[in-house]
Every structure is written in C-alpha cells, then in structure tokens.
Amino acid sequence: MKRGRIAGLVAIVATILILVAASPWPVWRIALAVLIAAAVLRLGYAMISGLAQPVPEPPEEGELRKVKLTYRCSICGAEVRMTAAASEDPEPPRHCLEDMDLVAPIT
C-alpha cells in the first residue's frame, strides 16, 4: 500500500471517530447505518455492473454461412435479401413489428 493511501485511510478513520464521538446517537446505530449503506451500495453496484455486460462479438465473417433468403413483409410488402447468417435456417427479420415471411430460398 502506498503512503498517500495509508494517510487517506487514517484521515477517513479519524474523521469517522470524531463524528461518532460528537454524535448524539449510540455507536451501534451508526455502525448499523454504515453497514446498511455499504450493503445498499454493493447491491446497486452489482445490479449496474450486471447491466453493463458487453454484447458478444458477432462471429467472424468466415464463420457465417452464406445464404440467399428473400423475406417479404406481410403488412407493407417490403422485401429484403439475407446473404449471410449464423445458421442455415436463421430467424426471419422483423418489419412493421412482425416477423417477415420467407418468400423463396434461392439455391
């Protein structure tokens, strides 16, 4: 541990001791409050770091299968062609909030 870190820790502990000595509440209530605060902070940090997991990388271009699939939107009629997918039978894309219909696999 570095000297500056130890000095900072000593300053924090001294401040806490002075505040505890000067406060009108009993020590066990302050200790309980500190414990609850630490638990809440740790829980919040764990929840936020769980949300911060990065999205997995897409597979390399060589690992993708070449496909030629045409999909049509049953609502507005838009058509798209899928040229590469992770599997031979990929999930259809969505358009107008609906799954698109497979028109014809061109092989």
Ligand SMILES: [Zn+2]
């Ligand atoms: Zn559409």
